[in-house]
């Protein structure tokens with residue numbers, strides 16, 4: 001039964017929501033017919049039809065939000081122009097780049113277009129394609145429950161008043177059920193109403209819940225610099241609203257290309273995301289595990305403190321064995337946030353990390369997970385200091401499109417600097433220290449027999465783009481100035 005389109009509904013979230021819709025609808029119809037029979041007058045019929053319409057609309061948009069889905073980015077997605085990958089993050093699960101505004105959802109297992117959040121009630125993400133239906137569902141539910149609350153309370157007042165009633169007196173069970181439904185209905189008006197308010201604000205500002213968080217960090221990064229980061233997608237509330245709230249709830253646009261304000265381009269936000277990611281990598285530290293950790297959600301054997309201070313997130317708790325290497329990006333008293341470094345399994349290299357950019361991802365990305373209660377041995381390797389070139393040898397900015405590569409993947413490295421003299425670029429294996437990988441030749445560069453790339457352009461060219469083809473695995477060691 002739980003296959004095909006029904007698969008998404010067979011989950012506690014949608015089943016509970018459907019149950020609530022059913023109870024409120026049935027009880028309201030029952031009470032409405034007794035309290036104000038629709039056949040009695042025009043207004044009674046109108047009242048009855050209004051509730052019927054709102055209840056139907058709630059159900060319709062609820063089912064549509066589930067079946068329509070948020071819109072998943074095609075697997076192995078690449079931008080139209082290959083060199084644009086330098087502005088995008090790579091998703092190792094979907095093995096493709098993340099289009100602007102897309103994020104990977106761990107529960108859906110795919111990159112979601114204009115991801116807002118994963119909603120357990122619809123057991124699906126809220127994203128580009130179902131944003132309209134989801135908002136209409138919230139609005140119908142809130143107004144439907146508002147009408148229902150009035151009808152149910154009026155019915156109770158009529159029953160409990162001492163005046164004679166025109167319908168058979170209800171049993172105690174019915175009375176209890178109605179009072180329970182009133183509670184349910186008021187609960188929906190308050191909680192879903194709040195959610196509707198936040199959704200409407202998000203739509204009018206044209207920024208998702210995730211983008212709110214990115215913008216907050218962008219603001220924080222610029223404190224004291226006198227510069228300001230402007231959200232590229234907000235083109236006035238009316239324009240923003242029309243992108244999502246259309247008559248048939250189908251959104252404007254393909255979920256990949258977005259209309260942006262002047263002075264911004266398609267990659268304004270993704271460049272900021274990459275910069276934030278790099279900031280995070282700079283803070284990252286590597287530890288070796290000296291005491292195993294179970295990865296349990298109720299870590300009993302690590303003491304009271306750990307048990308009583310759980311992190312408020314549903315990210316995975318990582319199981320760790322002795323000798324595992326973890327990369328930590330955030331420190332709390334009892335918990336550390338970061339991820340486990342993947343090792344080679346047999347002969348199959350899983351993934352490696354670039355030295356210049358230590359791999360880590362944001363909290364709603366797939367790879368991010370919590371490291372529960374481990375004890376690191378100090379700070380044995382500091383990525384930055386171990387691999388950084390001396391300043392006098394490092395006149396260029398080096399930006400890689402991804403921090404690590406998996407077999408078959410591709411990383412684009414952009415080098416900017418002025419005056420541009422030339423360089424030699426190689427990738428080095430983190431464990432064996434051997435030069436590895438291969439490079440694609442681009443204008444003004446030459447591939448070198450020693451698995452490197454040589455550039456000898458002696459004019460004041462300030463930027464050059466190199467495309468590195470993923471070999472088996474590799475770590476970006478450094479580049480040498482070839483003056």
Ligand SMILES: [Zn+2]
Nearest residue numbers: 091094104111
């Ligand atoms: Zn993905």
Ligand SMILES: [Zn+2]
Nearest residue numbers: 105108118125
């Ligand atoms: Zn999801």
